[in-house]
Amino acid sequence: xxxxxxxxxxxxxxxYQDFVAxxxxxxxxxxxxxxxxxxxxxAGKSSLIKxxxxxxxxxxxxxxxxxxxxxASQQHVQLDIGYLPENVSFYEKLSGYEVLSYFAALKxxxxxxxxxxxxxxxxxxxxxxxxxxxxxxxxxxxxxxxAILSEPxxxxxxxxxxxxxxxxxxxxxRKINELKAxxxxxxxxxxxxxxxxxxxxxxxxVGQGKVLAQGSLNELKQASNLKxxxxxxxxxxxxxxxxxxxxxxxQGCLHVDYGIKADVIRHITQHLGIYDFSLAEPSxxxxxxxxxxQLEGQHG
Amino acid sequence: MASIFATMPxxxxxxxxxxxxxxxxxxxxxxxxxLIFMALSLSVTFAGSAVSGxxxxxxxxxxxxxxxTIAVFIIPLTAILISYDSFVGEEESGTLLLxxxxxxxxxxxxxxxxxxxxxxxxxxxxxxxxxxxxxxxILGKDYPVGITVCVFSQFILSSILLAMTFxxxxxxxxxxxxxxxxxxxxxxxxxxxFVLIYDLVLLALLVADLSFMTPELINVLIAFNPTDIYRAIxxxxxxxxxxxxxxSLIAQxxxxxxxxxxxxxxxxxxxxILALSVFKCKKx
Ligand SMILES: Nc1ncnc2c1ncn2[C@@H]1O[C@H](COP(=O)(O)OP(=O)(O)OP(=O)(O)O)[C@@H](O)[C@H]1O
Ligand SMILES: [Mg+2]
Numbered sequence: 001x002x003x004x005x006x007x008x009x010x011x012x013x014x015x016y017q018d019f020v021a022x023x024x025x026x027x028x029x030x031x032x033x034x035x036x037x038x039x040x041x042x043a044g045k046s047s048l049i050k051x052x053x054x055x056x057x058x059x060x061x062x063x064x065x066x067x068x069x070x071x072a073s074q075q076h077v078q079l080d081i082g083y084l085p086e087n088v089s090f091y092e093k094l095s096g097y098e099v100l101s102y103f104a105a106l107k108x109x110x111x112x113x114x115x116x117x118x119x120x121x122x123x124x125x126x127x128x129x130x131x132x133x134x135x136x137x138x139x140x141x142x143x144x145x146x147a148i149l150s151e152p153x154x155x156x157x158x159x160x161x162x163x164x165x166x167x168x169x170x171x172x173x174r175k176i177n178e179l180k181a182x183x184x185x186x187x188x189x190x191x192x193x194x195x196x197x198x199x200x201x202x203x204x205x206v207g208q209g210k211v212l213a214q215g216s217l218n219e220l221k222q223a224s225n226l227k228x229x230x231x232x233x234x235x236x237x238x239x240x241x242x243x244x245x246x247x248x249x250x251q252g253c254l255h256v257d258y259g260i261k262a263d264v265i266r267h268i269t270q271h272l273g274i275y276d277f278s279l280a281e282p283s284x285x286x287x288x289x290x291x292x293x294q295l296e297g298q299h300g
Numbered sequence: 301m302a303s304i305f306a307t308m309p310x311x312x313x314x315x316x317x318x319x320x321x322x323x324x325x326x327x328x329x330x331x332x333x334x335l336i337f338m339a340l341s342l343s344v345t346f347a348g349s350a351v352s353g354x355x356x357x358x359x360x361x362x363x364x365x366x367x368x369t370i371a372v373f374i375i376p377l378t379a380i381l382i383s384y385d386s387f388v389g390e391e392e393s394g395t396l397l398l399x400x401x402x403x404x405x406x407x408x409x410x411x412x413x414x415x416x417x418x419x420x421x422x423x424x425x426x427x428x429x430x431x432x433x434x435x436x437x438i439l440g441k442d443y444p445v446g447i448t449v450c451v452f453s454q455f456i457l458s459s460i461l462l463a464m465t466f467x468x469x470x471x472x473x474x475x476x477x478x479x480x481x482x483x484x485x486x487x488x489x490x491x492x493x494f495v496l497i498y499d500l501v502l503l504a505l506l507v508a509d510l511s512f513m514t515p516e517l518i519n520v521l522i523a524f525n526p527t528d529i530y531r532a533i534x535x536x537x538x539x540x541x542x543x544x545x546x547x548s549l550i551a552q553x554x555x556x557x558x559x560x561x562x563x564x565x566x567x568x569x570x571x572x573i574l575a576l577s578v579f580k581c582k583k584x
Pocket of ligand 1: 016017019021039040041042043044045046047048086583584
């Protein structure tokens with residue numbers, strides 16, 4: 001099944017005066033795909049999102065959204081994009097309902113939809129209170145509700161789970177997965193790796209403006225060559241029968257490459273008869289740290 | 301005409317304008333100043349009666365000249381208070397980026413805000429002058445209705461135009477500021493300059509009767525300050541050329557009403573263009 005390309009970023013560079021924030025970023029995002037945009041503070045994530053929105057222009061390279069090169073005059077494209085900026089606190093003197101109605105009106109969304117989404121996001125009780133009195137998480141929920149109000153085909157979320165309690169984050173990702181199932185493309189820029197892991201199709205890791213790695217979680221595991229840890233009490237007795245894997249056994253665990261995971265598991269189950277073992281795959285956090293450490297290694 | 305009204309609530313300019321009005325009505329400073337404005341306007345008009353115990357009302361030219369002296373302070377100040385955080389505030393709360401990601405042009409954003417803020421200022425001047433005018437018509441038997449209504453309408457119209465110039469000055473400063481406090485600080489300075497310093501200097505020059513102060517130069521000096529154009533409009537409109545005092549010198553500038561209104565409109569158009577170009581160059 002080929003899905004249409006929603007965002008196509010080709011070799012994008014961005015400089016602010018003499019500071020180079022992004023150096024050659026490329027990726028494609030298709031309808032129904034979710035992508036995590038990861039990187040340290042100041043890596044250039046928000047700049048990339050702003051460029052996809054057409055708020056700032058790339059210094060080099062090209063960005064296409066729905067096949068159009070976006071600039072301010074392309075309103076039909078903007079109508080079909082939902083955006084949650086980082087650190088948005090909204091209009092203090094308006095109520096939650098008024099804020100949402102305002103943004104709904106600007107996108108031609110009707111009142112019923114506003115009321116419905118307020119209920120869905122658990123803001124119905126607080127809808128007539130001034131936003132000034134909202135907690136950080138409530139504002140964040142309001143922001144997310146704002147982003148998906150018009151049911152856009154592309155959603156850009158800049159740190160959506162900041163300040164959210166665990167259940168609220170879970171709700172947000174559930175919602176993201178629902179939208180994905182409807183064919184929506186989503187880019188999530190975040191520092192909360194454990195939350196985003198398992199909720200995205202692929203990740204793009206940027207560091208100091210460069211793409212350090214990109215691909216699905218499995219591809220990243222393979223590419224980073226981080227070891228899988230296989231742990232079992234029975235391994236201790238059998239470790240002389242581990243054939244070629246003996247050297248990988250230390251600290252009570254087998255440390256094997258992701259690529260030979262299947263071979264090793266076949267060996268210990270079929271030849272050694274060990275079925276009682278635990279498998280610790282590298283997490284997104286491990287992968288992220290691996291690439292960031294590598295970057296720091298390069299720079300001394 | 302009907303079709304314009306039918307589509308109006310859905311036009312982005314109108315949506316932004318109504319949000320600004322809602323926001324502005326909840327701004328305590330603005331309500332406070334509007335009340336002060338109303339109180340001052342009433343007290344200038346009826347203070348004479350309070351002193352003497354009987355209904356003593358000033359003549360229309362005298363009244364308008366005192367009212368315009370008050371308005372020239374209050375209207376720009378209110379306009380600044382309404383507009384100073386229009387952009388710097390939205391930037392701080394993260395909504396400026398959001399608005400720009402919406403299917404809106406920068407022109408529509410400025411036009412929407414300007415419309416909303418101008419309506420608020422129209423409301424303020426209507427309260428400030430309208431009630432005074434109404435009371436005058438009810439209580440004062442000597443005021444010809446036609447002329448009074450005409451003079452006060454003129455007053456309200458020019459006040460709105462004056463307010464618009466200061467609202468736009470507020471936008472320009474707000475667009476260029478990175479902090480609210482800086483924006484209001486700078487704007488108060490601008491206000492002080494236009495409303496007090498410039499006028500003091502201008503009046504001093506007028507009184508000093510210097511040889512190089514040709515009428516043309518005076519007209520140019522008036523044209524360069526919207527508050528002086530405003531004063532001139534209201535003094536000319538009421539025929540205050542014969543009044544005593546330095547203010548009347550402005551009224552003798554010889555500029556016709558339509559030229560004066562034209563000058564205010566030039567200010568508004570010029571500042572709109574400036575605000576838009578500052579907005580377009582703004583770093584996000
Ligand atoms: N308008 C600007 N002028 C100059 N430098 C800028 C500007 N905007 C961003 N930068 C710089 O570009 C770099 C990337 O910024 P960006 O906001 O994209 O980072 P980020 O990855 O979103 O970081 P964070 O995780 O902290 O949100 C930073 O070093 C930042 O200082
Ligand atoms: Mg950021």
